[in-house]
Amino acid sequence: MASSSDPTGDGFLLRSDPSDPRLSAEVAGIDQTGAPVATRVVTEKPLTLFLNRQEIVTMMTIGDHPDLLAVGYLLNQNMLRPDDEITAIDHDEELDVVVVRTTRETDYEAKLQKKVRTSGCAQGTVFGDVMASFEGAALASEARLRTSWLYALTHRINTAPSLYLEAGAIHGCVLCQGDRPLVYMEDVGRHNAVDKIAGWMFLNVVPAADKIFYTTGRLTSEMVIKTVMMGIPILVSRSGFTAWGVELARQAGLTLIGRARGRRFVALAGQERIVFDSDPDAAPDEAPRHRRKSARKDEA
Amino acid sequence: MASSSDPTGDGFLLRSDPSDPRLSAEVAGIDQTGAPVATRVVTEKPLTLFLNRQEIVTMMTIGDHPDLLAVGYLLNQNMLRPDDEITAIDHDEELDVVVVRTTRETDYEAKLQKKVRTSGCAQGTVFGDVMASFEGAALASEARLRTSWLYALTHRINTAPSLYLEAGAIHGCVLCQGDRPLVYMEDVGRHNAVDKIAGWMFLNVVPAADKIFYTTGRLTSEMVIKTVMMGIPILVSRSGFTAWGVELARQAGLTLIGRARGRRFVALAGQERIVFDSDPDAAPDEAPRHRRKSARKDEA
Numbered sequence: 001m002a003s004s005s006d007p008t009g010d011g012f013l014l015r016s017d018p019s020d021p022r023l024s025a026e027v028a029g030i031d032q033t034g035a036p037v038a039t040r041v042v043t044e045k046p047l048t049l050f051l052n053r054q055e056i057v058t059m060m061t062i063g064d065h066p067d068l069l070a071v072g073y074l075l076n077q078n079m080l081r082p083d084d085e086i087t088a089i090d091h092d093e094e095l096d097v098v099v100v101r102t103t104r105e106t107d108y109e110a111k112l113q114k115k116v117r118t119s120g121c122a123q124g125t126v127f128g129d130v131m132a133s134f135e136g137a138a139l140a141s142e143a144r145l146r147t148s149w150l151y152a153l154t155h156r157i158n159t160a161p162s163l164y165l166e167a168g169a170i171h172g173c174v175l176c177q178g179d180r181p182l183v184y185m186e187d188v189g190r191h192n193a194v195d196k197i198a199g200w201m202f203l204n205v206v207p208a209a210d211k212i213f214y215t216t217g218r219l220t221s222e223m224v225i226k227t228v229m230m231g232i233p234i235l236v237s238r239s240g241f242t243a244w245g246v247e248l249a250r251q252a253g254l255t256l257i258g259r260a261r262g263r264r265f266v267a268l269a270g271q272e273r274i275v276f277d278s279d280p281d282a283a284p285d286e287a288p289r290h291r292r293k294s295a296r297k298d299e300a
Numbered sequence: 301m302a303s304s305s306d307p308t309g310d311g312f313l314l315r316s317d318p319s320d321p322r323l324s325a326e327v328a329g330i331d332q333t334g335a336p337v338a339t340r341v342v343t344e345k346p347l348t349l350f351l352n353r354q355e356i357v358t359m360m361t362i363g364d365h366p367d368l369l370a371v372g373y374l375l376n377q378n379m380l381r382p383d384d385e386i387t388a389i390d391h392d393e394e395l396d397v398v399v400v401r402t403t404r405e406t407d408y409e410a411k412l413q414k415k416v417r418t419s420g421c422a423q424g425t426v427f428g429d430v431m432a433s434f435e436g437a438a439l440a441s442e443a444r445l446r447t448s449w450l451y452a453l454t455h456r457i458n459t460a461p462s463l464y465l466e467a468g469a470i471h472g473c474v475l476c477q478g479d480r481p482l483v484y485m486e487d488v489g490r491h492n493a494v495d496k497i498a499g500w501m502f503l504n505v506v507p508a509a510d511k512i513f514y515t516t517g518r519l520t521s522e523m524v525i526k527t528v529m530m531g532i533p534i535l536v537s538r539s540g541f542t543a544w545g546v547e548l549a550r551q552a553g554l555t556l557i558g559r560a561r562g563r564r565f566v567a568l569a570g571q572e573r574i575v576f577d578s579d580p581d582a583a584p585d586e587a588p589r590h591r592r593k594s595a596r597k598d599e600a
Contacts, residue, residue: 024543025543027541027546027568028568029566029567030567030571030574031564031565031566031567033576034574034576037566039566039568041541041542041543041545041546041568042542043543043544044521044544045544060521060522060544147332168539168540169539169540169541169558188518188520218488219469220360221344221360222360239469240342240467240468241327241339241341241469242342242344242488243325243341243342244343244344244360245341245344246341259468263332264331265332266331266332266337266339267329267330267331268327268328268329268341269329271330274330274334276333276334
């Protein structure tokens with residue numbers, strides 16, 4: 001399906017649209033000299049999610065693709081199962097409400113009692129049975145990551161039009177296949193960007209075993225859990241690691257690559273999937289405008 | 301009190317200790333050439349918080365200062381009121397449990413039903429009545445921020461020993477007074493760093509009206525709400541803004557300064573508290589090793 005179409009005109013099947021006036025706003029202020037400046041900032045608004053008659057959560061989001069966000073959130077929380085049939089997804093833009101309707105009636109009162117606050121740019125609540133599913137997950141051992149793909153992906157992602165380049169202060173997650181970024185979702189909450197991609201995969205019945213997941217954010221325990229839950233065997237970030245994120249990735253057999261910037265990266269789990277088919281010194285290094293985080297640690 | 305002592309030897313009253321072996325770990329992996337590398341990563345572990353007999357939440361944290369984190373979390377969630385008397389804070393390091401005991405018995409069953417997932421590196425749940433307190437908050441109009449203080453603070457914070465410089469992938473928040481950083485807390489979740497500072501202020505009966513709050517993270521709605529809840533009139537970040545963060549800061553009369561790196565910054569709310577007493581061109585610019593985020597937006 002990677003070659004089926006090019007709706008965005010730059011190789012992506014879907015991405016957040018930096019030109020959408022609903023996603024960022026021009027705000028007036030002053031700079032360090034006291035001179036007036038106008039600057040673009042990303043939008044952040046509440047979206048309340050219902051699963052059938054059950055109110056689940058209110059999320060702060062930039063607001064694009066509420067249908068994907070709703071479905072992906074429910075999947076990543078184990079509130080929706082892969083075999084569930086979605087009969088309707090109703091979004092009311094005025095009320096900031098999205099309702100996911102399924103044939104199977106659900107009730108999560110009990111689950112909503114037990115919550116775990118997770119780390120980093122985390123969605124804040126992970127239900128107990130998510131860890132059970134995590135432990136039961138099996139990732140494709142035959143999946144591979146060519147370093148030539150990695151260098152091509154990071155370059156394409158960094159240079160694609162994005163809200164980050166437009167207004168900053170936003171996270172991005174990208175679903176990739178081989179050397180092609182397929183779906184690039186951005187959000188004020190990184191967890192929302194992840195959930196939108198999970199929703200897109202579910203609604204488009206996209207297999208996970210041959211995919212690579214890229215994130216601008218840190219490789220915390222929650223990012224590792226979500227990637228494994230989604231069945232994606234390879235997780236790449238331009239940011240760093242946490243100790244528990246590494247431990248969980250090793251438990252699950254997830255290939256975990258961090259600090260991927262320009263020609264550099266570090267792999268702390270699942271190294272056996274990496275195919276070194278590219279000379280790092282021949283890889284393009286990053287233009288300063290694409291540096292989101294300090295490269296200092298890489299220079300060590 | 302800013303001049304009362306210097307326990308850390310570098311001007312801070314308290315900061316996360318990068319030399320504490322419990323806060324980071326050496327992990328083995330490979331780099332882009334396939335060569336083995338050993339790299340430090342920050343710790344991330346669960347801490348379950350009880351208020352008296354009520355289990356409140358399980359947080360993912362680096363694990364330092366659980367007492368400050370516990371008290372600050374409860375304060376910022378309005379589960380603990382300024383007039384509450386804490387009789388004990390018991391931390392069981394083996395069970396990863398912290399219990400805050402108060403004279404007034406509390407029950408938050410009802411509150412735990414209603415939660416709002418907030419954005420960015422947010423703690424994930426904000427209870428309804430927090431917004432009510434936010435709307436009732438009044439910030440010190442006489443407070444000032446000299447640009448000379450801002451330049452001194454950012455330089456001192458960037459050059460202080462930190463887990464960020466040691467292992468990366470961590471957020472930092474700093475309570476400041478004038479040109480002096482007082483308390484520098486780091487955590488995998490920025491919300492935890494904020495809460496630790498709130499806890500320190502409460503337990504040390506530190507006034508908020510003359511303080512400045514610095515964060516490495518984005519100025520989302522939640523950061524603005526927390527700062528206002530803490531009664532601190534000035535919020536500074538090296539990162540960017542969200543539209544709702546700016547809107548809430550303007551509603552509350554909070555001075556909101558973002559993209560503060562080297563000599564540059566942008567103020568989008570409460571500009572009247574800023575005193576331009578320093579020539580930006582004379583301010584030191586940042587060494588590359590202290591750049592956490594792309595400065596691109598600033599160069600626009």
